[in-house]
Amino acid sequence: MIELKDIKLIHSRRRGLLIKAIGNGMLEVRAPLGTPAEEVLSKLNEFEAKIRKLQENYERKHQKHNYEDGSTVLLKGEQIAISYVDNTPYAWRYADKHLIIKSKYKAYIHSLLKDFYTEQAKSLIHRALELGLEHGFPKVRFSLRWNKSRWGSYSSRGAISLNCALIMAPQDVIDYVIIHEYCHAKHPNHSAAFWSCVENLMPDFRIQYSWLKEHGHLLRIAEQSGTED
Numbered sequence: 001m002i003e004l005k006d007i008k009l010i011h012s013r014r015r016g017l018l019i020k021a022i023g024n025g026m027l028e029v030r031a032p033l034g035t036p037a038e039e040v041l042s043k044l045n046e047f048e049a050k051i052r053k054l055q056e057n058y059e060r061k062h063q064k065h066n067y068e069d070g071s072t073v074l075l076k077g078e079q080i081a082i083s084y085v086d087n088t089p090y091a092w093r094y095a096d097k098h099l100i101i102k103s104k105y106k107a108y109i110h111s112l113l114k115d116f117y118t119e120q121a122k123s124l125i126h127r128a129l130e131l132g133l134e135h136g137f138p139k140v141r142f143s144l145r146w147n148k149s150r151w152g153s154y155s156s157r158g159a160i161s162l163n164c165a166l167i168m169a170p171q172d173v174i175d176y177v178i179i180h181e182y183c184h185a186k187h188p189n190h191s192a193a194f195w196s197c198v199e200n201l202m203p204d205f206r207i208q209y210s211w212l213k214e215h216g217h218l219l220r221i222a223e224q225s226g227t228e229d
Contacts, residue, residue: 006025009037010030010046017031021058022058065222077166080098086103119163121167125162127178138161141160156186169211172207173208176208
């Protein structure tokens with residue numbers, strides 16, 4: 001049962017409840033002005049099962065990780081292992097599906113992972129240029145960024161931005177996001193014509209779309225779970 005101590009209640013000018021998981025079993029609930037807390041709690045408990053699922057999804061997506069020796073991370077949909085070694089002149093090196101990290105930099109693993117993925121993400125632009133030529137799209141400018149919620153975006157100035165984290169996804173998913181953004185060059189919306197453009201170029205795009213919906217939370221560098229010794 002959800003209790004008052006489990007929620008952060010905010011009253012605002014809105015018609016219904018807006019419920020958001022914020023971690024540690026807590027909910028942020030925005031309710032119409034003047035709505036009594038008891039009424040809010042009653043409504044939440046009507047949908048307790050769905051709300052618990054919302055909280056579980058939040059915790060799953062925000063799992064913390066210190067990436068111990070032997071941990072695995074994703075690169076183009078494949079698992080690669082992290083290995084800590086002493087005798088290497090590099091802060092990190094990638095070889096034979098292993099990300100080799102100099103042991104003394106273990107405390108900085110999250111920063112090193114970001115550096116590793118940023119470097120690997122340069123191949124996204126190469127792939128985008130290939131797909132552009134293959135499907136006859138006009139030339140556009142590309143950029144790479146770390147975004148929290150968008151895999152890609154198309155600017156009216158003729159530029160495509162791709163999320164560096166996309167390099168963790170399987171190749172078909174990467175191609176779907178690139179094609180999605182290219183189609184925005186012709187259709188700057190999500191109209192039926194836009195989706196027709198995507199489907200013409202990638203008939204099975206719904207599989208990739210669904211993959212991102214279900215597994216997109218895996219395409220991230222997990223938060224650090226505390227101070228290491």
